[in-house]
Amino acid sequence: MNIVELNNVDKHYPGIHALKRLDLCLQPGEIFGLFGHNGAGKTTTIKLILGLIEPCHGQVRVFGEDPTRSEARNQRRQMGFLQENVSFYDQLTGLEVLRYFAKLKGIPKQQCPALLEQVGLLQAAQRRVKTYSKGMRQRLGLAQALLGKPKLLLLDEPTVGLDPIATQDFYQRLEQLKQEGCTIILCSHVLPGVEKYIDRAVIMGRGEMLAEGNLDNLRHQANLPVTINLQGHVDLPEALQKQAVSHRTGVCLQVPLQEKMPVLKSILPLPGLENVDIHLPTLEDIYTYFTAAMLDEQREALSP
Amino acid sequence: MNAILTVAAKEFRDGLRNRWVGAITIIFAILAVGLSYYGAAAAGRVGFTSLSTTVVSLASLAVFVIPLIALLLAYDGIIGEDENGTLLLLMTYPLSRWQLLLGKMTGQGAIMAFATLVGFGAAALIMGSLSSHISWPELISAFSVFILSAVLLGWVFIAFAYIISVTAAEKSKAAGMALLVWFGFVLVFDLGLLGILVATQGDLNAELFPYLLLLNPTDIFRLINISYFASEQVTGLMAIVQHVQFSTTTLLLSLLVWLVAPMMTALLIFNRRSL
Numbered sequence: 001m002n003i004v005e006l007n008n009v010d011k012h013y014p015g016i017h018a019l020k021r022l023d024l025c026l027q028p029g030e031i032f033g034l035f036g037h038n039g040a041g042k043t044t045t046i047k048l049i050l051g052l053i054e055p056c057h058g059q060v061r062v063f064g065e066d067p068t069r070s071e072a073r074n075q076r077r078q079m080g081f082l083q084e085n086v087s088f089y090d091q092l093t094g095l096e097v098l099r100y101f102a103k104l105k106g107i108p109k110q111q112c113p114a115l116l117e118q119v120g121l122l123q124a125a126q127r128r129v130k131t132y133s134k135g136m137r138q139r140l141g142l143a144q145a146l147l148g149k150p151k152l153l154l155l156d157e158p159t160v161g162l163d164p165i166a167t168q169d170f171y172q173r174l175e176q177l178k179q180e181g182c183t184i185i186l187c188s189h190v191l192p193g194v195e196k197y198i199d200r201a202v203i204m205g206r207g208e209m210l211a212e213g214n215l216d217n218l219r220h221q222a223n224l225p226v227t228i229n230l231q232g233h234v235d236l237p238e239a240l241q242k243q244a245v246s247h248r249t250g251v252c253l254q255v256p257l258q259e260k261m262p263v264l265k266s267i268l269p270l271p272g273l274e275n276v277d278i279h280l281p282t283l284e285d286i287y288t289y290f291t292a293a294m295l296d297e298q299r300e301a302l303s304p
Numbered sequence: 305m306n307a308i309l310t311v312a313a314k315e316f317r318d319g320l321r322n323r324w325v326g327a328i329t330i331i332f333a334i335l336a337v338g339l340s341y342y343g344a345a346a347a348g349r350v351g352f353t354s355l356s357t358t359v360v361s362l363a364s365l366a367v368f369v370i371p372l373i374a375l376l377l378a379y380d381g382i383i384g385e386d387e388n389g390t391l392l393l394l395m396t397y398p399l400s401r402w403q404l405l406l407g408k409m410t411g412q413g414a415i416m417a418f419a420t421l422v423g424f425g426a427a428a429l430i431m432g433s434l435s436s437h438i439s440w441p442e443l444i445s446a447f448s449v450f451i452l453s454a455v456l457l458g459w460v461f462i463a464f465a466y467i468i469s470v471t472a473a474e475k476s477k478a479a480g481m482a483l484l485v486w487f488g489f490v491l492v493f494d495l496g497l498l499g500i501l502v503a504t505q506g507d508l509n510a511e512l513f514p515y516l517l518l519l520n521p522t523d524i525f526r527l528i529n530i531s532y533f534a535s536e537q538v539t540g541l542m543a544i545v546q547h548v549q550f551s552t553t554t555l556l557l558s559l560l561v562w563l564v565a566p567m568m569t570a571l572l573i574f575n576r577r578s579l
Contacts, residue, residue, distance in 0.1 A: 047579065050395075050396045052392070052395055052396065052579050053578070053579065070400070073398045073400065074398055076396060076397060076398045077398055079396065081393065081396040083389055083392055083393065085389055086388065086389035086390060086392075086393055087388045087389060087390075088388065088390060089314075089318060089388075089390070091318050091321035091322045092314075092317065092318065092321065096317070100310065100314050101397070103310045104307060104310055104311075104394070104397045104398070104399055105397055105398065106306075106398065128321075144393070
């Protein structure tokens, strides 16, 4: 069964067409990336899945039910949500905040200290949230989202304000949750480090799905060149010289993805070659490619 | 039910933490003790005078202070959570909007009730034990009516604050609206009524006029406390109603209407508020 299903969903706000005919399907136990710039429709999608808003057309199903129906409210116990920039209640301590949310979710409060330990806040549990840094608040938010072992976790910009080490910890924690069968939707606009952990991604722009698939699919769709850096004094075959740019320590080659292996085979026997670096297009490159393509299209449509 | 109590308990704890509970209680106690001791200073003496003078003057001061405190306590109830991002988060929990609003009302209402009871109650105890010529039963019954009506008045204005809080788009705007509401009910309404009375040279339907006072909860509160001491000299707007007697119960019930109606309104608006 699909955990989340969006069929042909449309959402208008006054003056904005926030989502255009979106289809989305999530299998249990996958980490799903939802990427797009501001106003791309990510948050609208998240809100639809959470049942906070109703679609204008189409249907949304979460655990097989319409999430806006009041009977679906109990399913919310199986969901965790963390939005960006949540600042909680300044006057309460971290532990008190977490207990409050646990109680609302109907989860025994004995779980709270363990969760705080998992996110590295146990030392600060008795301090008021007022004294927390942005990253600490974010981690408290994560602890809150993890209450009661959710089956579906929606994270909107979860790593904002986290330092690189905390970010890595965070992604590893997600991997662990995935092993336990949790489905995770990860919403973000920038993505260094995230690609390792993502099973499938959707890139959105202006309320539309621009591309969808796992990283390999996306690479093929974008058809971005592979960059090969050659070090040493190399004489390239005639055919490759057009694609090459010389620099201080060697030569930089840009070749289409499908020609990667033939090109490598022809290069490796060359005399004078000292080292080879291969850069596949990153998720960020792919993201930039698709959003830029969308913006170009738009510009063309606007110009007479 | 559980969810409402959870929210209420959190609100009360918040109130204790940010010193609201303590501050309001102390303000009320100082107000009551001060008034009862110095209330007759204008007449050239200090010390506890008659019970009726004390309660009536206490009521006319409380009518300014209680609405203001209630509005300040509760105006950011919803808009504050919205700006914190916690409203969105709470709505993803198994908690409906009416439960959240009612929980807030219960918690902040409890803060108001606690402060009123302890603050004014302590003052009553001090008065009773320091003064030799006040009888305890009289003191207790007079202060019970006063405290009960004061609590209700506080709740009414908390409910008003929620209407503001679910309507406003920003916290600062909500604060401004709260001040306007206070100003309107506490000062402008009475001035307006007096103005009409003077302009028409008293030609207004004398039967109708007292009922106009029921349109303002602060006037109802004043009526309750004045009519309880019917023998007391009353001046100003309140003198008009002397020949139309509302019973204390009627007045308390009309305050209750003033509590329920704005709560329903706030809920209706809240349900339509987009996240």
